[in-house]
Amino acid sequence: MLIRLILVFLCLALPVAAAPIRIKDLVRFDGVRGNDLVGYGLVVGLNGTGDGLRNSPFTEDIMSNLLERLGVNVTGEEYRPKNVAAVFVTATLPPFARAGTQIDVTVSAMGDAKSLLGGMLVMTPLNGADGQIYAVAQGAIIAGGISAEGQAARVVQGVPTSGTIPEGARVEREVEFDFAGLTNMRLALRTPDFTTAGRIEGVINRELGRGVALMLDAGTVALDLGAARARSPAHVLQQVENLTVEPESVARVVVDQRSGTIVMGEDVRISRVAVAxxxxxxxxxxxxxxxxxxxxxxxxxxxxxxxxxxxxxxxxSGLAEIQGETTLSRVVAGLNALGVAPNDMIDILKSIHAAGALHAEFIVR
Structure with missing residues (x-):
């Protein structure tokens, strides 16, 4: 019987002969991180797709405050423009960003605006978690969708109430971080593993000298920057980040019941078992x-x-025996011998896991 099985086999755990990976792709350097920024402002120039001020009174408040700062007195005036919208503006301040650096921002409607297409964000300060202003955003919005409507029908494609402004914010305040004065630094593994951490420690000590790196746990390797005898911490990390190691990962089987997709790692093993x-x-x-x-x-x-x-x-398929194999290809061949549909294969893997014969982390999405 032909096997009609939708199986996608990707190596979630690297094979034995995996190619070496740079340390910079396996770890995060402690302290070298971005900072989230947020602000709220006003988008103008919309083609009648802005906020309805009856349903979004905060838009009128923002507009009144903005006009007052510009010297326009609108106290007691009634106005109902349809071309403005209140928005949240978010961005990430990258590490080591200096004053004057331009960063991307994302703009999202707060009220009942139908589209931000063609809008212009008015100067908006962006605050950090400490309440300080770190950047100021302004510019034309590139909306991520389109909306069209008539008297009896409406068509929406994508998300027209959200958009981006490439390089739409300019950094005004730098994050204080004395990187040059560091004497120690930790490397945080993206996927904690004792074997990988031990290999990182070994390759760094062989390259920079014994005692520079020390594995603290499965997810952390500490660096003694002073023992490296380099001109600065930046020179130490420049040498460390390009060193290569062969990482190890936990064997995993991931199944998606909605699409019938099964993903298996190279290190997945199945003990000898019979399945009907x-x-x-x-x-x-x-x-x-x-x-x-x-x-x-x-x-x-x-x-x-x-x-x-x-x-x-x-x-x-009767009672089929799956031999305990040592390679992924043989495990796959044993499972394919059952000749079942994708959803049935997922149920079989669940049962094999419940029987204790599937030696891998089993994840169902």
């Missing part, structure tokens, strides 16, 4: 019949229900 698979198919069909009264009678036309039901038992 089969099922029942219940079919119910409705074939109503119309019954007419006799000619010239006073009867009524009625519909008589007619239902047919049947149960079919699928023969299944």
């Amino acid at each position: 698979q089969g099922g029942l198919t219940l079919r119910v069909e409705e074939q109503p019949m119309v019954v007419q009264p006799n000619p010239f009678s006073r009867g009524e036309t009625i519909v008589v229900p007619r239902t047919s039901a049947s149960i079919e038992e699928n023969p299944g």
Whole structure:
């Protein structure tokens, strides 16, 4: 029987002969991180797709405050423009960003605006978690969708109420961080693993000298920057980040029940086990019949229900034995020998895992 199976096999755990990976791709350097910024402002120039001020009174407040700062007195005035929208502006301040650096920002509508397409963000300060202003954003918005409507229909594609401004904010305040004065630094592994951390420690000590690196746990390697005898911490990290190691990962099986996708790592192992698979198919069909009264009678036309039901038992694949193999290709061959549909394969893997024969982390999404 031909196997109609949707299996995607990706190496979540690297094979034994994996290519070396740079340390900069395996770890994060402690202290070298971005900072989130947020602000709220006003978008103008919309083509009648802005906020309805009755439903979004905060838009009127923002607009009044802005006009007051510009010297326009609107106290007591009633105005209902449809071309403005209140928005949240978010950005990430990258590490080592200096004053004058331009960064990207994301703009999202706060009220009931229908689209930000063609809008212009008015000067908006962006605050950090400490309440200080670190950047100021302004510029034309590139919306991520389009919206069109008529009297009886409306079409929306994408998300027109959100957009971006490339390099739309300029850094005004730098984050204080004395990087040059550091004497110690920790490397945080993106995927904690004792073997990988030990290999990182070993390759750094071989390159920079014994005692520079020390593995603290599965996710942390400490660096003694002073023992490296370099001109600055930046020179030490410049040497460390380009060193290569062969990482290790936990064996995993990931299944997506919605799409019937199964992802298995190279290190997945299955102990010797026997599997039988089969099922029942219940079919119910409705074939109503119309019954007419006799000619010239006073009867009524009625519909008589007619239902047919049947149960079919699928023969299944019988009892198939999956040998305990040492390679992914042989494990796959054993599973494919069952010749079942994707959803049934997921159920089989669940059962094998429950029986203790699947030696891997089993993740169901």
